Amino acid sequence: MPDHVLEIRGLRAGVGGKEILKGIDLTVASGEVHVIMGPNGSGKSTLSHVIMGRPGYEVLGGSVTLDGADVLAMAPYERAHAGLFLAMQYPTEVPGVPLVDMLEAAFAAADRDVAGMRERISVEAGRIGFDDRFLSRPLNVDLSGGEKKRNETLQLGVLQPAIAILDEIDSGLDVDALRACARRIEAATEETGLGVLAITHYNRLLHELRADHVHVLARGAIQRSGGPDLALELETTGYAAFGVDEPARADAAGRADGGPLADPFADPLA
Amino acid sequence: MAVPRPDPANGRDRGSADLGDARRPPIGCEQHRGPDRPSFREVREVPLSAFSVDAIARLAGPQWLVDRRSDAAERFASSSLPSTEEDVWRYSRISELDLDRLAPTAATATVEHGDLGRATIRRADGLDAEALGELPEVGDALVWLHHALAVDPVVVDVPVGVTVPDPIVVRHQGAGAGQATAARLLVRAGADSEVRIVEVFEGGGDGILLPATEITVGPAARVGYVGAQLLDPASWSVGTLELSVAEQATVTAGLAGFGGDYTRTRTDCRLLGRGATGDLVAAYFGDGDQMLDYRTFQDHVAPDTTSNLLFKGAVSDRSRSVYTGLIRVGKEARGTNAFQTNRNIKLSDDAWAESIPNLMIENNDVHCSHASAVGPIDEEQRFYLESRGIPTVVAERLIVAGFFAEVLEQLPVADLRASLDAAVSSKLRAVLA
Ligand SMILES: Nc1ncnc2c1ncn2[C@@H]1O[C@H](COP(=O)(O)OP(=O)(O)OP(=O)(O)O)[C@@H](O)[C@H]1O
Ligand SMILES: [Mg+2]
Numbered sequence A: 001m002p003d004h005v006l007e008i009r010g011l012r013a014g015v016g017g018k019e020i021l022k023g024i025d026l027t028v029a030s031g032e033v034h035v036i037m038g039p040n041g042s043g044k045s046t047l048s049h050v051i052m053g054r055p056g057y058e059v060l061g062g063s064v065t066l067d068g069a070d071v072l073a074m075a076p077y078e079r080a081h082a083g084l085f086l087a088m089q090y091p092t093e094v095p096g097v098p099l100v101d102m103l104e105a106a107f108a109a110a111d112r113d114v115a116g117m118r119e120r121i122s123v124e125a126g127r128i129g130f131d132d133r134f135l136s137r138p139l140n141v142d143l144s145g146g147e148k149k150r151n152e153t154l155q156l157g158v159l160q161p162a163i164a165i166l167d168e169i170d171s172g173l174d175v176d177a178l179r180a181c182a183r184r185i186e187a188a189t190e191e192t193g194l195g196v197l198a199i200t201h202y203n204r205l206l207h208e209l210r211a212d213h214v215h216v217l218a219r220g221a222i223q224r225s226g227g228p229d230l231a232l233e234l235e236t237t238g239y240a241a242f243g244v245d246e247p248a249r250a251d252a253a254g255r256a257d258g259g260p261l262a263d264p265f266a267d268p269l270a
Numbered sequence B: 001m002a003v004p005r006p007d008p009a010n011g012r013d014r015g016s017a018d019l020g021d022a023r024r025p026p027i028g029c030e031q032h033r034g035p036d037r038p039s040f041r042e043v044r045e046v047p048l049s050a051f052s053v054d055a056i057a058r059l060a061g062p063q064w065l066v067d068r069r070s071d072a073a074e075r076f077a078s079s080s081l082p083s084t085e086e087d088v089w090r091y092s093r094i095s096e097l098d099l100d101r102l103a104p105t106a107a108t109a110t111v112e113h114g115d116l117g118r119a120t121i122r123r124a125d126g127l128d129a130e131a132l133g134e135l136p137e138v139g140d141a142l143v144w145l146h147h148a149l150a151v152d153p154v155v156v157d158v159p160v161g162v163t164v165p166d167p168i169v170v171r172h173q174g175a176g177a178g179q180a181t182a183a184r185l186l187v188r189a190g191a192d193s194e195v196r197i198v199e200v201f202e203g204g205g206d207g208i209l210l211p212a213t214e215i216t217v218g219p220a221a222r223v224g225y226v227g228a229q230l231l232d233p234a235s236w237s238v239g240t241l242e243l244s245v246a247e248q249a250t251v252t253a254g255l256a257g258f259g260g261d262y263t264r265t266r267t268d269c270r271l272l273g274r275g276a277t278g279d280l281v282a283a284y285f286g287d288g289d290q291m292l293d294y295r296t297f298q299d300h301v302a303p304d305t306t307s308n309l310l311f312k313g314a315v316s317d318r319s320r321s322v323y324t325g326l327i328r329v330g331k332e333a334r335g336t337n338a339f340q341t342n343r344n345i346k347l348s349d350d351a352w353a354e355s356i357p358n359l360m361i362e363n364n365d366v367h368c369s370h371a372s373a374v375g376p377i378d379e380e381q382r383f384y385l386e387s388r389g390i391p392t393v394v395a396e397r398l399i400v401a402g403f404f405a406e407v408l409e410q411l412p413v414a415d416l417r418a419s420l421d422a423a424v425s426s427k428l429r430a431v432l433a
Helices: A044-052 A074-080 A097-109 A116-125 A145-158 A175-191 A203-207 A228-237 A244-254 B053-057 B061-077 B143-148 B379-386 B391-406 B414-431
Strands: A004-013 A018-029 A033-037 A059-066 A084-086 A094-098 A162-169 A195-199 A213-218 A223-225 B110-113 B120-122 B154-158 B168-173 B179-189 B193-203 B206-218 B221-233 B238-244 B250-257 B262-271 B277-286 B292-301 B306-315 B320-329 B335-347 B352-361 B366-375
Touching: A004 A044, A004 A195, A018 A044, A018 A059, A018 A223, A018 B154, A018 B352, A033 A162, A033 A228, A044 A059, A044 A084, A044 A162, A074 A097, A074 B379, A084 A145, A094 B379, A097 A116, A097 A145, A097 B391, A116 A145, A116 A175, A145 A162, A145 A175, A145 A203, A145 B335, A162 A175, A175 A195, A175 A203, A203 A228, A213 A228, A213 B221, A223 A228, A228 B168, A228 B250, B053 B061, B061 B143, B061 B221, B120 B320, B143 B179, B154 B193, B168 B179, B168 B206, B179 B221, B206 B221, B206 B250, B221 B238, B221 B262, B238 B250, B238 B277, B250 B262, B250 B292, B262 B277, B262 B306, B262 B335, B277 B292, B277 B320, B277 B391, B277 B414, B292 B335, B306 B352, B306 B379, B306 B391, B320 B335, B320 B414, B335 B352, B335 B391, B352 B366, B379 B391, B391 B414
Parallel strands: A033 A195, A033 A213, A084 A162, A162 A195, B154 B179, B168 B193, B179 B206, B193 B221, B206 B238, B221 B250, B238 B262, B250 B277, B262 B292, B277 B306, B292 B320, B306 B335, B320 B352, B335 B366
Antiparallel strands: A004 A018, A004 A059, A213 A223, B110 B168, B120 B154
16 A cells, blocks of 8 residues: 655645634544544635645745655646546636546656546546446536536546545535545545545535544534544534634535635535 | 838827727627827829829720720829728728739639520620610729729629529639739619529639629619629728619528628628618638628618628638628618628637617618627536537637528528538638637
């Protein structure tokens, strides 16, 4: 089994001149599943973006390393080559670029053998019950919310990263797709020793993807860490105990990173 | 004989001045202002030294064609060159055109075809004055010069009800160094016929080619056209594509513009009969110092007509592009659907793209939209690809190729796709290295 470790130490970061992350400490090793839960607007996506190097964020302090190498000094593609993967909360549409072209370019850039890419893609599609006909479409264009999340999961399966950050991979997925995707990711933790940092609002993801650690991110910092029981507890208690009052949460939800609209994948019953 | 001309150092502009037109809609790019320009109207007379009626008439061909060309040459001699004062020439480089440097030259086309069905392709030898049609009633100096130099008109006639199985390919060489040449293609598709035409413009030196393509689409006929401009870097081309579409007929016309120093295509699509449809797409990609210039006119004359226009461009290095388009919906054209979209990617700070859509609507029962954009590569798209392990330049090449794919997929002649994809990739490798 591989032995990789992503270490986040005292990470502070902001966007639009506002400090969002105020000192994050987390360590994710190969084969481990860490879950981050927290109120809307608490900085979960910000954390995922800063780790992957999305433009527009300002790192104000702290460090992120993968096997000791300084991740924050790397270009996004170098982070991917180092072994990181980000499944986005809102995967970007890239008109005219088919999935297979993108994955071939990604393999070629990493000096991996591109032969048999279509085969690899259809094997992965089969594992999560994703219809082949979606695969020739331009990336994420005209895909439904759930189809986009399956597409992200499929790419994770093909790229076989060391550590994957999954930003609400479960939102938008129907019950069957959620089970299939969670199983696929769980299998990767065993087959290839994938380390997972999964951001989610719902315990249901953890029915198939077995969490080792659950962390609560609120007010820009990890407020509490525990085992899978913590996720269950949060489902009944909410985040009030972490100093987040209801009106502030409602306000933050309205400014989620998808733009001025509320999260389109939000659970209507939540 | 020497005709007085304005001092060449005077009254000449780079065609990029005077952007202060209040009617221009806001667009998402910084605007480049050229140097201030003198306000007098520029008049450039036609030099007769090289372009005399005699010189033009001396070009070979059957007598009826020499007569026709001489007639055009005489009109040319008494007309003036277009100027950037005219809206349709604004931003163009027409004022750089120096006819004194050029000599009238005969140019011939190459025609390739497979199974023609019962269609005919005629050249000068098989034509007569009537078959080629009258000279137009009005025109500027370049219109007359085109007719004066068109020694090898190609005329395709597709009889009523005939489907031509294979595309007809007409190749034109760009004008060689010091030459002025013309290319003329006429396509007449009879009622309920079907034909696909490809015109390729390639090669050339630092001369000017004046192409004109006229396609008449008969009732319920279906015509596909692709004009691929792959000229060598020094070449100029100033041309027109005129589409006339009868009732229930459809034309799908695609333009690709990659080569040349200054190349301009004016496309007029006239929807003349009820239910006519015109789909117009273009992909153009500038690099170095070249300028690609597109003007379009979607003219809805008859009721229930539809036009869809999608022009996409990229400019890199110090290259420039111009798109100006007008949709006109006439009084009789009730039930019109007309769409016009122009998107441009600016790949370098020194590149410049102008995009000006316009609507002129004379009745209420229409569904029209226009959209235009100029901007850099989308940062989010680039990050998405980079996050998968694709280096920045490779990600940018994929995004630009994908941007053009939407247009290239719509071209009515699929065989051309590979060579146009290759033209895009080779530009991308050069400008995103
Ligand atoms: N470009 C920006 N400019 C200003 N503020 C921003 C910007 N992008 C995000 N934010 C703010 O940063 C905060 C953290 O956003 P983030 O997307 O990380 O939250 P989140 O925890 O992922 O929320 P959710 O659960 O809704 O996905 C929010 O208050 C958000 O409004
Ligand atoms: Mg989020």
